[in-house]
Structure formats: structure tokens, C-alpha cells
Amino acid sequence: MVDVNATLVHRIDLSPRVALLRIRPDAQPPAPFVPGQFVQIGLPMELPSRDGTSPPRVRVLKRSYSIASDPGAAGEYELCVALVQGGKLTPELWKLAVGGKLWIDEKPMGHFTLEGIPADKTLLCISTGTGLAPFVSMLREARRTGSARRFVILHGVRECADLCYRDELEHRRKLEFATTYIPVVSREEWPGLRGRVQSVLADEALCRKFGIELDPSRTHALLCGNPDMIVEVRALLEARGFRVDSAAGKEGGGLGGIRLERYW
Numbered sequence: 346m347v348d349v350n351a352t353l354v355h356r357i358d359l360s361p362r363v364a365l366l367r368i369r370p371d372a373q374p375p376a377p378f379v380p381g382q383f384v385q386i387g388l389p390m391e392l393p394s395r396d397g398t399s400p401p402r403v404r405v406l407k408r409s410y411s412i413a414s415d416p417g418a419a420g421e422y423e424l425c426v427a428l429v430q431g432g433k434l435t436p437e438l439w440k441l442a443v444g445g446k447l448w449i450d451e452k453p454m455g456h457f458t459l460e461g462i463p464a465d466k467t468l469l470c471i472s473t474g475t476g477l478a479p480f481v482s483m484l485r486e487a488r489r490t491g492s493a494r495r496f497v498i499l500h501g502v503r504e505c506a507d508l509c510y511r512d513e514l515e516h517r518r519k520l521e522f523a524t525t526y527i528p529v530v531s532r533e534e535w536p537g538l539r540g541r542v543q544s545v546l547a548d549e550a551l552c553r554k555f556g557i558e559l560d561p562s563r564t565h566a567l568l569c570g571n572p573d574m575i576v577e578v579r580a581l582l583e584a585r586g587f588r589v590d591s592a593a594g595k596e597g598g599g600l601g602g603i604r605l606e607r608y609w
Contacts, residue, residue: 349389351449353441354421360506362428363475364439365413369421370449378416378453379460380482381606383409385450386424388437405448406434411569411606412453413478413510415485422449425478425509457606459483461590462565467495467558469566471542471578474502476570476608481510484517484524497525497557501542501574503532527555543577559585561602569606579603 355367368386369375378384387407414423429435441447457479462468470480477500484496502508514526529538529545538545545551546559558564559582566582568575579589588601 349446349448351386351447353443353445353447356441356443359509360504363507363509364426364428365509366424366426366438367421368424368447368449370451374419375422376452378412378422379458380416380486381411381458381479382453382455383411383457383479384422384424384453385409386438387448388434388441389448390433390437407448407450408434409454411455411457411476411478411482413481413485415482415489417486417489422453425475425481427475455606457567457569457604461600462604464492464494466565467497467563469557469564470496470498471546471566471568471570471574472498472500473542473570473574474507474608475509476606477509479569479606480567481513488517488521493523495523495525497527497555499527499529499542499545499557501529501531501570503530505530505533505535525555525557542574543581546578546581559587561585561587565600565602565604567604567606570608572607575605575607579605 350372351368351370353366354369357365385407387405389403390406391401391403393401410424410426412422413425426435428439472480480498487494498514508528511528517524518526527545529540529542531541566587568578582603587603589603589605590601591599
């Protein structure tokens, strides 16, 4: 028997493909985490035996998700999850109602954090899909603690319904000079920018319009999401003098101006 150790306490279905899930460990408060880290969640699954003749095995099928919560928010983790058609875990996760049980790892992990990045550098946060989640956590913590650090959040999706956290980020953009939010939609007509995040960064006029400074002495770029986006944006930034950080800025070449998190 596989133990489940957490409860789904809240969910918001933003679209048929994207949902916000709040998960609370049953035995203890969530372990401390740093914005940018991830946690594994899972569901018990019956798997066929390796030899095809023994009884099925029950195992927890796990996947990793970046935490969107502010670390100062007690009691639960907030995750932004995309439904993967044909996937093994998310179609089952989509059936889980509030109050449903699941498994969660005891300790968040990961090094995609702001460690070592000087506070006076603008954070250029470039994401696709649910790769926005770690930047929401970073922004929430920064504003709760009174930081006026500048965030430029460039978020690319296929359709408008996939713009998770749009209302929150639009609200912050209107209230805060230090928050710039740039949503980009690639496969649907809408009043905002069309295309991919790469096209925004390659357009000098758009960069000037949104105050994007592609200068590694003033800006630190964080890339999270689709690996193809990361490859293309990295090449674009490296042509401007950026380099990928070495060991989170601790050893070797130190800070180079780019930090990466691939989502599959």
C-alpha cells in the first residue's frame, strides 16, 4: 500500500489545459523553500508487472512542479499545472477534486533561484506556459518584503486562456513602476502582442517601449519553460554579451547574466 500524505485544498481551472492547485501536507506545515524551487507531487498508479504474469504493482507516479507561492504564505504550496494530453500523471490529476488525496515530497528542491544576483539588477523573467510560476513566487516575496527591485516579466502562451496569473500581474503593473508585464500570444487573435517571446526580444522598438535593457551589466535574464525557447533566447542574449551563470554565480566564471530552467 502506497501512502498519500497531502490534500488538494483548492483548485482554479483557468482553462481546459491549465489549473492552479493548492496542496497542503497532512502531517506538518510545508517545508521552507526559496522562490524558484520546485516540489514533486504524485498519485498512486497501478503498473503492469515487468514479466506480465505477476500481480500489478502500485507505485507513486511523480512529476516536478515549480512553486508559485510566496514563501511567507503559510500552510500550502501553490502549483500551476498544465494538462499533458496522453500523459500518465496529469490526466489523472485533472480528475482530482478538492479534498482529494495525493503524494507530495517532504522537501522542495532546485537551484533556479535569485541567489547571488545583485539587488540593483533588473530581473528579465522570460517564460512560456506554466514556466511563469517561479517568477510569480519571486515577485510575491519581493513585494511582501518591501523590495522595489524591478521585474520585467515576459510570458508567452498559445492562447489567451493560458495566461495564468494575468489578472494579478496586470494589477501589479498598474500599481507598481517596478513591475513590467508583457504577455504574448502565438496562436490566437487578441488585442495584445502576437508571436513568441523571442520576437519581442529581437525587436529593438519593442525593447525600448517596455524598457528592456539587453545589457548584462544592468540586467539578469532568467529563462523558464519550453527548451526550444530557451535555446533561441539564450543565443539571442549571448549575441548581446550575456553568458550562462556558472554554479549559480559561486564558482568559475561566476555571474554571466543568464539562469535557466527547462520544463521537460
